[in-house]
Amino acid sequence: xxxxxxxxxxxxxxxxxxxxxxxxxxxxxxxxxxxxxxxxxxxxxxxxxxxxxxxxxxxxxxxxxxxxxxxxxxxxxxxxx
Amino acid sequence: xxxxxxxxxxxxxxxxxxxxxxxxxxxxxxxxxxxxxxxxxxxxxxxxxxxxxxxxxxxxxxxxxxxxxxxxxxxxxxxxxxxxxxxxxxxxxxxxxxxxxxxxxxxxxxxxxxxxxxxxxxxxxxxxxxxxxxxxxxxxxxxxxxxxxxxxxxxxxxxxxxxxxxxxxxxxxxxxxxxxxxxxxxxxxxxxxxxxxxxxxxxxxxxxxxxxxxxxxxxxxxxxxxxxxxxxxxxxxxxxxxxxxxxxxxxxxxxxxxxxxxxxxxxxxxxxxxxxxxxxxxxxxxxxxxxxxxxxxxxxxxxxxxxxxxxxxxxxxxxxxxxxxxxxxxxxxxxxxxxxxxxxxxxxxxxxxxxxxxxxxxxxxxxxxxxxxxxxxxxxxxxxxxxxxxxxxx
Numbered sequence: 001x002x003x004x005x006x007x008x009x010x011x012x013x014x015x016x017x018x019x020x021x022x023x024x025x026x027x028x029x030x031x032x033x034x035x036x037x038x039x040x041x042x043x044x045x046x047x048x049x050x051x052x053x054x055x056x057x058x059x060x061x062x063x064x065x066x067x068x069x070x071x072x073x074x075x076x077x078x079x080x081x
Numbered sequence: 082x083x084x085x086x087x088x089x090x091x092x093x094x095x096x097x098x099x100x101x102x103x104x105x106x107x108x109x110x111x112x113x114x115x116x117x118x119x120x121x122x123x124x125x126x127x128x129x130x131x132x133x134x135x136x137x138x139x140x141x142x143x144x145x146x147x148x149x150x151x152x153x154x155x156x157x158x159x160x161x162x163x164x165x166x167x168x169x170x171x172x173x174x175x176x177x178x179x180x181x182x183x184x185x186x187x188x189x190x191x192x193x194x195x196x197x198x199x200x201x202x203x204x205x206x207x208x209x210x211x212x213x214x215x216x217x218x219x220x221x222x223x224x225x226x227x228x229x230x231x232x233x234x235x236x237x238x239x240x241x242x243x244x245x246x247x248x249x250x251x252x253x254x255x256x257x258x259x260x261x262x263x264x265x266x267x268x269x270x271x272x273x274x275x276x277x278x279x280x281x282x283x284x285x286x287x288x289x290x291x292x293x294x295x296x297x298x299x300x301x302x303x304x305x306x307x308x309x310x311x312x313x314x315x316x317x318x319x320x321x322x323x324x325x326x327x328x329x330x331x332x333x334x335x336x337x338x339x340x341x342x343x344x345x346x347x348x349x350x351x352x353x354x355x356x357x358x359x360x361x362x363x364x365x366x367x368x369x370x371x372x373x374x375x376x377x378x379x380x381x382x383x384x385x386x387x388x389x390x391x392x393x394x395x396x397x398x399x400x401x402x403x404x405x406x407x408x409x410x411x412x413x414x415x416x417x418x419x420x421x422x423x424x425x426x427x428x429x430x431x432x433x434x435x436x437x438x439x440x441x442x443x444x445x446x447x448x449x450x451x452x453x454x455x456x457x458x459x460x461x462x463x464x465x466x467x468x469x470x471x472x473x474x475x
Contacts, residue, residue, distance in 0.1 A: 029288055031234035036289050039345050044374055044382075047284065047294065047343070049352075052118040052469045053431070053445065055134065055150075057388075060122060060465065064451065065390055066420050067358035067366040069298040070339035073244035073278045077214055077221025078190070080156075 111475070114138040118469040125462045128158040128186060144200040152192035152214070159183035161458070163311040163416035164324050165401050184310065190216045194223075204231040208242070218309075221248040227280070236286045244278035252309035259307055259328025260411060272305030282339075291344035298337040306333060313416045317404040327415040329397070335360035350374040363396035364420070380435045386447060388427035395420040400457045422454040429465065441471040 032040075043049060054071070062068055063080035115137055122130040132154035140146045162184040192214030200206050205228065212223040227242025250256060255268025282296030307329045315323035341354035356368040371387045397413035398420040429447025436442060444467070451461040 029236065029286070031236050032286060032289060039289055040286065040292065042345075044350050045292070045343055045345060047292070047341075049343075049350075050372070052116055052134065052136070052471075053467065056118070056120050056132065056465075056467055059132075060449075061390070061425070064419060064449075064461075065366070065423065065425060066362075066364045066392055066395065067337070067356070067368065067390075068335065069278065069280070069300050069337045070296060070356040070358070070368070071341070071354070073225050073227065073242050073280045073298070077212070077219070077223055077246050077248045077276070079188075079216050079219025079221075079248075079250065 111142045112138075112140045113474045115472045116469065117471075118467060121464075121466045123464045123466075124158065126159075127183065127461065127463075128156060128160055131155050146196075146198040148196045150192075150194045152190070152194075154190045156186060156188045156190075158186060160186045160310075161418060163313055163327055165314045165416065186310075188217050190214060190219075192221075201228075204233075204235070205229070218252045219248065219250055221246055223247075225278075238284045240283070241279070241281040244276075244280075246274075246276035246278075248274040248276065248304075250274065250305050250309065256305065256309045257326040260325050260414065263312055263324040263326065265326075274302060274304035274306060276303075277301045287342075287344075290346075291342060294339075294341040294343075296337075296339040298335075298339065300333075300335045300337075302333040304331060306331060307415075308417060311415065311417050313399075313414045314401050315404045316401045323404070325414070327417065328411075328413050329395075329415055330362065330413050333360055333362055335364075348376050362420070363394065363398075364392060366390060366392040382433050384431040384433070384445075386427065386429040386431065386445070388425070390423070390425040392421075392423040394422045418453065418458045421458070423451060424454055425449060425451045427465075439473050439475075441469075441473075443467075443469045 039045060048054070058071075059078060059080070063078065116135070118134050118136075120130070120132040120134075122128075122132070132152065134150060134152050136148060136150045138146065138148040160183065162182055164182040192212065194210060194212035196208060196210040198206055198208040208225075208227045208229075210223075210225040212221070212225075214221045223244065223246040225242060225244040227240060229238050229240035231238050249271050250273070251271040255270055256272050258265065258267050258269075261267060277300070279299045280296055281298075282294060284292055284294040287293050307327055309326075311327040312324045313327050315325065317323070336359055338357045339354065340356075341352070344351045350373070352372040352374070354368075354370045356366075356370075358364070358366045358368070367390070369387075369389045372384055374382055374384045376382050395415065397411075398415055398417070400416055400418075400421070402411065402414055402416075427447055427449045429445055431443055431445035433441065433443035445465070447465040449461075449463040449465060451463075453460070
C-alpha cells in the first residue's frame with residue numbers, strides 16, 4: 001500500500017510542478033507601466049499585509065494541526081507540536 | 082487585552098525600541114515601524130494561550146531593511162495526553178466509546194528573531210534571518226536565507242530560500258523511551274531535532290488589480306519527533322489495561338504546494354490561498370483560507386475571515402491500539418488527536434482603523450472548531466482575540 005501511495009504522491013507533485021511551469025508560461029500579461037502600479041503598491045495589496053495576524057495564525061495552526069509551511073520559511077521553533 | 086507579562090523582556094524591549102528609534106544607526110532612516118500585538122487564545126475547558134509580540138522594522142534610504150521581533154507567551158490549562166478509557170460519558174457516531182484524559186499543562190516561552198534584507202541590485206534582494214526561543218522544556222535555534230529576483234519587466238518575482246533549525250527537547254523529568262510502559266522510569270535528559278526547509282516560488286502580476294503567487298516547500302525533520310507527554314492506550318478485549326509512551330518515526334519528509342491570489346475589487350481586497358500538504362507519515366491535508374477586506378471609508382475597514390482545514394491521519398495514528406498479537410509489535414504509534422482525521426473550521430471578523438497619519442489599530446475575533454471525521458474524540462472549540470497596533474514614522 002505504502003509504495004503505491006509514495007509513487008502517487010511523487011506523480012502528483014511532479015504534475016502540479018509541471019502545471020505551475022505551464023501556467024507561468026501562459027500567464028504572460030502585458031507589462032504594466034510604473035504609473036499603472038498604483039493599486040498594486042497599496043499597503044493592503046502586499047503579500048505581507050496581514051503580517052501580525054499571519055504570524056499568530058502560523059503558530060496556532062502549527063500547534064493544533066499536523067501540517068506546516070507553505071507561505072514562507074523562518075521564525076522561531078516551538079515545542080507546541 | 083493584556084500586555085502585562087513582559088517580565089524580563091521589559092528592559093530589553095525598551096532598550097531595543099530606543100536604539101531603533103533614536104536614529105543612531107549607520108544609515109539615515111527612511112521609515113521606521115513598530116508593531117505591537119496581543120493575542121488571547123482560549124479553548125473551552127482546555128488550553129489557554131496569551132501571547133505578546135513586538136516587531137520593530139527599519140528601512141534605510143539604501144533599501145537595507147532590518148527587523149527585530151520579540152515574543153512572549155504563556156500556556157495554561159489542560160491538554161489530552163492520548164490516554165483513553167472506555168466510558169459512557171462520550172459515545173462516538175462510529176459506536177466507539179472513549180473519554181480522553183486531560184493532563185495539566187503550563188509553559189512559558191520567550192523568543193527573539195532578527196531579519197536583515199539588502200538590495201543586491203535593482204532587481205534582486207537577499208534576506209538573512211536568525212531566531213532563538215526558550216521554553217521550560219524546549220529550546221530552538223534557527224537560521225534562514227532567502228533571495229528574490231524580479232523579471233526584466235518586473236511582472237514576475239522568483240524567490241527561493243532555506244531554513245535550518247536545531248531544537249533541544251528536555252521534558253520535565255526527562256524524555257521517555259518510545260513505546261515503553263507508562264510505569265517505566267528510563268529517561269534521557271535531552272534529545273535533539275534537526276529541521277531543514279526549502280521554499281521556492283514565483284509571484285506574478287496578473288494585471289493592474291491583482292497578484293498571484295505559487296510556492297513549493299519541502300521540509301525534512303530528523304531526531305526526537307515524538308511528544309514526550311503523550312501516551313497510547315492498549316485495549317485488551319474492550320478493557321484498556323496498559324498505557325505506553327507514544328513513538329513517532331525519527332524522520333519526516335513533507336511537501337507543500339501553496340497558491341495565493343490577492344485581488345482588488347472596487348477598492349476592496351480579496352485574499353485567497355490554498356495549500357496542499359503531504360508527508361511520509363501519511364498526513365495529507367488541504368487548507369483553504371479566504372479574507373475579504375471591505376473598505377468602509379478611507380480610515381476604516383472590516384475583514385471577514387474563513388479558513389477550512391482537512392487532514393488525513395498519520396499511518397501510525399489510532400485512538401486506541403489493540404493488544405493483538407502484542408503491543409511490542411508496533412513500530413510506531415500515537416493517539417495524539419492532532420495526527421488524526423481532523424477537520425478545522427475558522428470564522429472570524431477583523432476591524433481596523435487609522436488614527437491620524439501614522440497609527441493603525443486592528444482588532445479581530447475568531448472562532449475555531451476542530452472535529453474528528455470519525456467522531457472518535459470530542460470536538461474542540463476555541464476563540465481567538467487579537468489586538469494589533471502599528472506606528473509608522475517617516
